[in-house]
Amino acid sequence: xxxxxxxxxxxxxxxxxxxxxxxxxxxxxxxxxxxxxxxxxxxxxxxxxxxxxxxxxxxxxxxxxxxxxxxxxxxxxxxxxxxxxxxxxxxxxxxxxxxxxxxxxxxxxxxxxxxxxxxxxxxxxxxxxxxxxxxxxxxxxxxxxxxxxxxxxxxxxxxxxxxxxxxxxxxxxxxxx
Amino acid sequence: xxxxxxxxxxxxxxxxxxxxxxxxxxxxxxxxxxxxxxxxxxxxxxxxxxxxxxxxxxxxxxxxxxxxxxxxxxxxxxxxxxxxxxxxxxxxxxxxxxxxxxxxxxxxxxxxxxxxxxxxxxxxxxxxxxxxxxxxxxxxxxxxxxxxxxxxxxxxxxxxxxxxxxxxxxxxxxxxxxxxxxxxxxxxxxxxxxxxxxxxxxxxxxxxxxxxxxxxxxxxxxxxxxxxxxxxxxxxxxxxxxxxxxxxxxxxxxxxxxxxxxxxxxxxxxxxxxxxxxxxxxxxxxxxxxxxxxxxxxxxxxxxxxxxxxxxxxxxxxxxxxxxxxxxxxxxxxxxxxxxxxxxxxxxxxxxxxxxxxxxxxxxxxxxxxxxxxxxxxxxxxxxxxxx
Numbered sequence: 001x002x003x004x005x006x007x008x009x010x011x012x013x014x015x016x017x018x019x020x021x022x023x024x025x026x027x028x029x030x031x032x033x034x035x036x037x038x039x040x041x042x043x044x045x046x047x048x049x050x051x052x053x054x055x056x057x058x059x060x061x062x063x064x065x066x067x068x069x070x071x072x073x074x075x076x077x078x079x080x081x082x083x084x085x086x087x088x089x090x091x092x093x094x095x096x097x098x099x100x101x102x103x104x105x106x107x108x109x110x111x112x113x114x115x116x117x118x119x120x121x122x123x124x125x126x127x128x129x130x131x132x133x134x135x136x137x138x139x140x141x142x143x144x145x146x147x148x149x150x151x152x153x154x155x156x157x158x159x160x161x162x163x164x165x166x167x168x169x170x171x172x173x174x175x176x177x
Numbered sequence: 178x179x180x181x182x183x184x185x186x187x188x189x190x191x192x193x194x195x196x197x198x199x200x201x202x203x204x205x206x207x208x209x210x211x212x213x214x215x216x217x218x219x220x221x222x223x224x225x226x227x228x229x230x231x232x233x234x235x236x237x238x239x240x241x242x243x244x245x246x247x248x249x250x251x252x253x254x255x256x257x258x259x260x261x262x263x264x265x266x267x268x269x270x271x272x273x274x275x276x277x278x279x280x281x282x283x284x285x286x287x288x289x290x291x292x293x294x295x296x297x298x299x300x301x302x303x304x305x306x307x308x309x310x311x312x313x314x315x316x317x318x319x320x321x322x323x324x325x326x327x328x329x330x331x332x333x334x335x336x337x338x339x340x341x342x343x344x345x346x347x348x349x350x351x352x353x354x355x356x357x358x359x360x361x362x363x364x365x366x367x368x369x370x371x372x373x374x375x376x377x378x379x380x381x382x383x384x385x386x387x388x389x390x391x392x393x394x395x396x397x398x399x400x401x402x403x404x405x406x407x408x409x410x411x412x413x414x415x416x417x418x419x420x421x422x423x424x425x426x427x428x429x430x431x432x433x434x435x436x437x438x439x440x441x442x443x444x445x446x447x448x449x450x451x452x453x454x455x456x457x458x459x460x461x462x463x464x465x466x467x468x469x470x471x472x473x474x475x476x477x478x479x480x481x482x483x484x485x486x487x488x489x490x491x492x493x494x495x496x497x498x499x500x501x502x503x504x505x506x507x508x509x510x511x512x513x514x515x516x517x518x519x520x521x522x523x524x525x526x527x528x529x530x531x532x533x534x535x536x537x538x539x540x541x542x543x544x545x546x547x548x549x550x551x552x553x554x555x556x557x558x559x560x561x562x563x564x565x
Binding site for chain 2: 013016017020021024025028029032033036038041042043045046047049050052053054115116117118119120121123124125126127134138139140141166169170173
């Protein structure tokens with residue numbers, strides 16, 4: 001899919017719609033890897049595009065729309081951790097599932113490879129600062145310098161966290177296999 | 178580990194991030210939120226409310242205790258411990274023991290923590306018993322033998338061994354030096370401002386009671402519950418249509434009677450899977466069945482409502498209904514199958530087909546996701562009939 005370009009869209013609203021179509025799902029999934037709660041990830045996705053719509057006129061094209069949106073998303077996720085709601089939010093998915101009966105775990109276990117599931121769970125169980133690096137580097141396939149640009153964390157620290165995250169994952173993996 | 182991580186995107190998208198897709202409905206929701214500048218939040222107000230109540234009750238209790246102590250009054254009220262002993266130390270001990278006793282009382286297997294036979298606390302189900310989450314965490318070296326496995330997370334009407342509403346699928350263990358009334362599983366705790374993984378301890382509590390399945394009218398994600406809900410709805414509406422005897426081609430994923438008497442069914446139909454670049458769009462069929470005298474709000478034959486943003490004089494954005502160019506779906510073909518008169522409409526607005534079925538009493542509306550040309554749908558509809 002080609003990146004969204006302003007010149008291809010006639011209005012700001014059309015551009016927003018294009019951005020949601022192209023990056024909405026990625027933003028929602030990225031947010032989930034931070035907050036581990038679909039309801040919150042949906043809220044954050046909405047907040048990202050609210051900010052995007054408000055600031056779209058100020059976007060100077062110094063980065064791609066994707067990088068810009070990711071930066072907003074990561075900041076929103078970190079803001080969320082600072083909020084009082086964060087400490088209350090962990091069981092929310094369970095509450096929602098209670099009412100909706102929504103569940104994909106069994107389906108996932110049956111359909112998906114067990115190892116994929118285990119690896120994904122181990123990644124999600126990592127401490128946040130390690131998980132963030134694994135997601136940005138391996139899941140989003142960003143370069144170290146891109147992660148630095150997005151998170152403001154120095155390259156040396158990023159490499160250290162990546163190394164430690166992998167050590168932790170190897171340890172967890174060894175315990176379950 | 179590096180090799181495994183190279184496929185992390187695929188691994189996660191196929192498993193834990195599978196639910197992260199955005200459909201048209203959610204896209205509209207995000208657009209509306211962006212235009213209105215307000216998130217349509219679904220946050221859980223119960224925990225902060227509960228915390229407020231607990232803190233208030235705690236301070237009222239302490240306040241009452243202090244008041245009676247200072248003024249030397251004897252406390253006779255029910256539910257408040259006797260405080261006639263002299264000296265702060267004794268009283269403090271009394272307070273502590275009261276708290277401990279109450280906690281123990283709550284842990285008794287009295288069934289008082291069940292609502293309609295269902296646990297109202299965080300649990301793991303193992304061998305027909307709920308194991309209730311305690312406030313304790315242990316380290317991996319305290320884990321004993323494996324007790325079982327959490328197989329699915331969520332809350333279902335029919336509880337099965339391996340269900341948990343608290344921790345993700347994975348092994349669960351007995352604990353060294355403890356009876357088998359205690360088990361532990363890997364979960365998440367919030368400590369020192371961080372979300373960290375920890376082994377959470379669960380204690381054997383209430384026995385799982387057989388569920389009353391008569392009230393299950395909506396289900397998703399559990400084959401058994403879906404079947405029960407389908408049969409229960411059938412009893413309610415009298416005649417219920419569905420794809421019969423082609424489970425491998427069209428399997429029921431969701432049954433809903435929440436807008437009863439409108440019945441909603443979602444089928445997964447892999448033959449309609451479609452690739453969009455690297456993304457796989459899964460073949461799905463969305464069905465509404467409703468009495469002819471009912472107006473279906475979400476019908477494709479109603480004009481969709483969309484919003485535009487208007488910048489007010491104060492610089493703030495407000496929403497205004499968009500004057501969209503929309504035309505009613507256009508009839509393309511008609512045919513009859515299994516006593517249902519079908520009309521196929523081309524929907525230019527969504528660029529797909531809508532299948533409208535009619536019987537003497539019911540309207541049926543089917544929309545699709547994925548690749549479902551008329552011929553494929555006709556072949557599938559041969560199996561769409563009155564449920565047995």
